[in-house]
Amino acid sequence: MIEVRNLVKRFAEVTALNNVSLQVDDGELFGLIGPDGAGKTTLFRVISSLLLFDEGHVEVAGKNPVSDYAAIRQMIGYMPGKFSLYQDLSILENLRFFTAIFKTTLEENYDLIKDIYVQIEPFKHRPAGKLSGGMKQKLALCCALVHKPRLLLLDEPTTGVDAVSRIEFWEILKRLKQQGITIMVSTPYMDEASLCERIALIQQGQIMGVDSPEGIIKTFSKPLFAVKADDFYSLITDLRDWNEALSAFSFGEYVHLTMRSESSTAMQVESYLFSRNHSSVSVKAISANVEDSFMYLMLKKEESQ
Amino acid sequence: MLQLLVLSYTATFEIKKTRIAIVDFDKSSSSRELVSLFEGSRFFTIPYYPSQMSEAEQLIDTRKVHQVLVIPEGFCRDMQVNHEVSLQLVTDAVDGSAGALRSAYAQGIIQDYSQEINTTISGRRVSGPIVATWSFWYNPELDYTTFMVPGILVLLVTIIGMFLAGMNVVKEKEMGTIEQINVTPINKIQFITGKLVPFWIIGHLELTLGLVLAWVVFDIPVLGSVGLIYLVASVYLVLVLGLGLIISTLSDTQQQSMFISWFFLVLFILMSGLFTPVEGMPAWAQTLNTVNPISYFIEVIRLVMLKGSGFVDIKSQLVSLSGYAVLVITIAVWRYRKTV
Numbered sequence: 001m002i003e004v005r006n007l008v009k010r011f012a013e014v015t016a017l018n019n020v021s022l023q024v025d026d027g028e029l030f031g032l033i034g035p036d037g038a039g040k041t042t043l044f045r046v047i048s049s050l051l052l053f054d055e056g057h058v059e060v061a062g063k064n065p066v067s068d069y070a071a072i073r074q075m076i077g078y079m080p081g082k083f084s085l086y087q088d089l090s091i092l093e094n095l096r097f098f099t100a101i102f103k104t105t106l107e108e109n110y111d112l113i114k115d116i117y118v119q120i121e122p123f124k125h126r127p128a129g130k131l132s133g134g135m136k137q138k139l140a141l142c143c144a145l146v147h148k149p150r151l152l153l154l155d156e157p158t159t160g161v162d163a164v165s166r167i168e169f170w171e172i173l174k175r176l177k178q179q180g181i182t183i184m185v186s187t188p189y190m191d192e193a194s195l196c197e198r199i200a201l202i203q204q205g206q207i208m209g210v211d212s213p214e215g216i217i218k219t220f221s222k223p224l225f226a227v228k229a230d231d232f233y234s235l236i237t238d239l240r241d242w243n244e245a246l247s248a249f250s251f252g253e254y255v256h257l258t259m260r261s262e263s264s265t266a267m268q269v270e271s272y273l274f275s276r277n278h279s280s281v282s283v284k285a286i287s288a289n290v291e292d293s294f295m296y297l298m299l300k301k302e303e304s305q
Numbered sequence: 306m307l308q309l310l311v312l313s314y315t316a317t318f319e320i321k322k323t324r325i326a327i328v329d330f331d332k333s334s335s336s337r338e339l340v341s342l343f344e345g346s347r348f349f350t351i352p353y354y355p356s357q358m359s360e361a362e363q364l365i366d367t368r369k370v371h372q373v374l375v376i377p378e379g380f381c382r383d384m385q386v387n388h389e390v391s392l393q394l395v396t397d398a399v400d401g402s403a404g405a406l407r408s409a410y411a412q413g414i415i416q417d418y419s420q421e422i423n424t425t426i427s428g429r430r431v432s433g434p435i436v437a438t439w440s441f442w443y444n445p446e447l448d449y450t451t452f453m454v455p456g457i458l459v460l461l462v463t464i465i466g467m468f469l470a471g472m473n474v475v476k477e478k479e480m481g482t483i484e485q486i487n488v489t490p491i492n493k494i495q496f497i498t499g500k501l502v503p504f505w506i507i508g509h510l511e512l513t514l515g516l517v518l519a520w521v522v523f524d525i526p527v528l529g530s531v532g533l534i535y536l537v538a539s540v541y542l543v544l545v546l547g548l549g550l551i552i553s554t555l556s557d558t559q560q561q562s563m564f565i566s567w568f569f570l571v572l573f574i575l576m577s578g579l580f581t582p583v584e585g586m587p588a589w590a591q592t593l594n595t596v597n598p599i600s601y602f603i604e605v606i607r608l609v610m611l612k613g614s615g616f617v618d619i620k621s622q623l624v625s626l627s628g629y630a631v632l633v634i635t636i637a638v639w640r641y642r643k644t645v
Contacts, residue, residue, distance in 0.1 A: 048488050050643075069643075074490045084485035101489045143485070 001026045001151055001182040002047060007056035009042055009205075016042040017053070018205040024184055024198075029177045031196030032186035033294065039205040040186040041081055044155045047184070048078045061150065074102075077144035081155040081186075083136050087129025091120055091139055094128055095146060102147035109148045112179065116142055116172055134165030141172070152176065154185040158192065170195050190291035201294050208297040213290055220288035220296050222246060223264045226254040229278040238276045244268070247299055256292055322584060323407045325372040326353040328361050333381030339418050343374070348410050365397050365442065367618055368608070371407055371584075372396050384422065384435070391436045398441035399611050401452040403582040408439050443612045454523050455606040456579040458515040462508050462538070463545050463599055464570060469504045470549025471566045474641070475556045487643045497638050501546050508542040509535070519610075528613030534606060537619065540626045541602045547633035548598070554641045573599045601626050 002024035009017040016039045024030045032040050045051035047060055049069035058064070063071050085094045099106050110117075116138050123131065128139060137157055144152060154173075158166045170192065173183055185196070193199045194213045201208040201216065209216055227248075229235045236255050239248035246258040257269065266283040273281045288296070325343060329336050343349045353370060355361045361373040375393035383390045394411055398404030419435040477483040486496070516534070519525045527534065549566065556562035576590060577583075577599040583591060594600045601622045608614035 050484065050487055070490060073488050076488065078485070078488040080481060080484045082481040082484075084481040084483075086482055087480070098489070101486075101491050 001028070001061055002030075002184065003057070003059040004043075004047070005057040007043075007046065007053055007058060009039075009046060009051065009053045014205075016205050017046070020056070020202075020205070020207050022200050022207055022210050024182060027177065027180055027182055029173060029195075029197045030182075030184045031193055031199040032184065032202060033188075033190060033193045033199050033290070034186075034202035035188055038202045040202060041155055042205075043202070044078070044080075044153050044184075044186065048076055048153050049073060050078075074147075075149060076151045076153055077147070077149035078153045079140050079144045079155060079157055081159065083128075083140060085128050085136075085140055085143060088127055090125045090127055091131070092124045094139060094143055098143045099146045104147050106146065109146055112148055112176075113142045113145050115175060116145075133161050134168070137161055137165070137169060138172075141169075145176075150182060152181050152183045152185075154183065156186055156188065158187060158189065166192070190289070190294060193290040199290070201297060203294075203298055203301070206301070208294075208301055216290060216293045216297075217288050220293045221262070222296070223259045223262065224286055224288050224292060225257045225259070225266060225269055226251070226284045226286045227257050227269060227273070228254050228280075228282045229273060230280050231278065234276075235273070235278060238273070238278070242272060244272070247295060249295055251291070256286075256295075258292070258296060323349050323372060323410065324352055324370040325349050325374055325411065326355055326361050326364050326370040327351055328355050328358060328373065328375045330378040331376050331380040335381040335384060335422075336376045339376065339415070342414050342418055343411075346410075346414060349414075361395075365395065366612070366614075368397070368614075370397075371404075372411060374411065389436060391438050394437045394439040396439065396441050397443060399443045399452065399607050400578070400582050403584070404441055408441065412437055412439065450523055451525055451611065452607070453579075454519045454525055455610045456577075456603045458512065458519065459577075459599060459602045459606055460574060460579065461515060462512050462542070463573075463602075465511055466504060466508045466542055466545040467549040467552075467566050467570060468563075469507065470500065470546040471552045471556075471562045472559055473500055473504075474550060474553035475559050475562045478557060479559060493638050493641055493643065497550060497634070497641060500550060501543065501634075504546050504549075505539070505542050508546070509538065512538050525610065527610050529609035529615060533616060533619070534609050537602065537605050537609075537623055537626065540623065540630050541598065544598050544626060544630035544633050547630060547637045550637040551633065551640055554637065573597050576600065577603050579603055595625075596629075598626065598629060 002022075004023070005021050007017050007020040008015065020039075020043065032043065034040055042051065046053050046058060047065065049060075049065035049072045052066060060072050061075060063075075065072050086097070089097065095106055120131075120135050120138050120142070123135065128136065131139065141154075141157070144154075158169055161169065173185065173195075177183055187193070193216075196213065198210065198212050199216060200210040209219060211219070227235065227239065232250075232253075232255075236248055236250060239245050239255060239257055244260055244264065246260045248255050248257045250256075259269075266285055269283045270281055273283075327340055327343065329340060340351070343351055353361075353364055355364060358375070361375070364370045365373055373395040375395070377391070377393070380390055380392075392415060394408065394415075396404045396408045396411075415435055415437045422435070474483070477486070512535070516527065516531070520527070548569070552565045552569075553562050556565065575581075576586070576594055576597055578594075579599070583594060583600060586594070605619045605622050608619055
């Protein structure tokens with residue numbers, strides 16, 4: 001559905017996208033994971049034909065977003081990261097407006113948005129600007145779906161949305177995927193990555209890896225420990241000073257410690273920490289999650305540069 | 306800075322070139338002497354010497370001249386037989402302040418001539434001073450409000466139109482809604498039309514309200530055709546809204562748009578001839594005024610409202626405005642980018 005090869009997009013000073021290549025298959029739920037400022041929105045804008053790029057090759061359903069932008073705009077549903085509907089129009093007015101622009105009717109594709117729409121229907125006469133964050137997202141999704149797009153581009157749809165609404169939102173995406181819509185979604189939340197079929201990790205305009213969440217985790221080949229002690233701050237600085245340690249990041253109340261040597265054990269870590277006078281030390285060997293993998297790939301990239 | 310430089314020159318109340326038509330029924334040496342005084346003055350040019358009153362009236366009606374001086378038959382003879390002689394001076398006073406100035410200039414020349422006669426024909430006492438009976442046409446009381454109301458009406462329509470349009474697209478940019486619109490298959494012309502039509506209607510409503518107020522409160526009815534005003538206004542509004550939309554598509558924030566809009570508005574307004582007569586401005590400023598939409602519409606609305614001019618009289622302004630409007634809208638559509 002989407003084919004991006006060696007894409008480069010520069011703004012005056014910064015290179016927002018640096019040699020990006022990725023592929024999204026038909027009917028896939030594809031996640032673009034990366035911190036703020038990584039280039040997620042820029043990539044979305046290029047794919048949705050809103051932004052011209054400098055180098056590389058981009059194809060959306062076999063169409064070029066530069067020359068064939070009209071065909072692409074007819075076919076995609078794009079939901080920008082910032083709420084972009086008319087705040088002074090009500091839910092119903094916004095929907096009618098977008099259906100009119102796409103020369104369709106609300107009734108025609110109602111089955112597609114029904115599940116979502118029924119949740120916001122009780123407020124259908126309320127201005128969009130007065131809706132809660134979760135309802136705004138649902139409305140925006142409805143508006144992106146009214147013309148039955150083949151490809152749905154969602155730029156950080158869950159940012160600023162409460163935990164319950166986030167889970168609901170991903171449930172909705174799964175149902176849409178079952179209806180054959182290809183979905184590309186970006187998020188800064190690593191925990192949402194495992195909900196996608198395949199993910200691309202992006203950092204500073206570069207793709208660090210494209211794989212299934214499991215596949216990404218498999219690239220993490222080093223021993224990983226969750227470490228806890230009384231003095232959290234000196235714990236993390238001591239671990240970072242240790243030359244056996246590859247990296248140490250805080251992760252909730254734990255420090256996730258990655259070791260250089262494949263044969264490192266929890267015992268080793270404990271004895272090091274005792275030598276540094278830490279009390280109530282707990283060290284557990286754990287398996288990596290997407291965030292650990294992200295940090296690891298980022299570190300590897302920095303080292304190789 | 307630019308405004309200070311340009312506007313200081315244009316904000317002058319002095320009238321340099323008054324076009325006067327002289328109807329000489331006397332054709333005597335005395336009348337010719339008076340005419341030559343007008344010819345010699347740096348304030349006057351005499352493009353026409355009509356032979357009949359009706360011809361002169363037509364000249365002033367069509368704005369070809371600002372003034373008509375009528376020298377009656379027997380002017381020379383009456384003067385010599387000590388009769389009081391009278392001249393008739395008609396001044397177009399649609400622009401009250403300019404009209405008063407022109408009338409004063411002309412009377413000054415006549416006064417000079419009168420005194421000259423008294424001194425040169427010594428021995429024979431010429432008691433009869435030359436009395437110029439003057440009249441102001443179209444705005445008999447030189448009423449400032451009569452003159453200003455149509456102009457201010459134009460101003461309000463312009464400001465509202467330019468700001469509404471100027472703020473609109475840029476607001477969508479700030480809100481981010483433009484991004485959502487841009488990914489839809491809507492095309493540029495549809496978008497610009499959609500932006501234009503509501504404000505165009507608002508502009509007409511405002512004009513209507515203004516015309517009613519002018520009539521009810523200031524007692525200034527439209528002498529000419531109301532339809533003609535609306536015809537010109539409809540073209541004019543497209544032009545002004547188009548300018549606003551261009552500014553809007555070029556700006557990134559509402560402040561930017563506001564600043565640029567004000568820059569042009571202040572320039573346009575002060576050069577438009579609303580407060581000071583355009584004829585008094587230096588030549589380069591008058592040339593600059595050919596791209597000033599406000600000056601066209603102010604001229605038209607004053608002509609139609611106060612003077613009752615018809616279609617033929619304002620045809621050239623209408624043609625200019627139409628061409629201008631087409632150009633501006635084309636640029637607006639072209640400049641609007643469906644990318645971010």
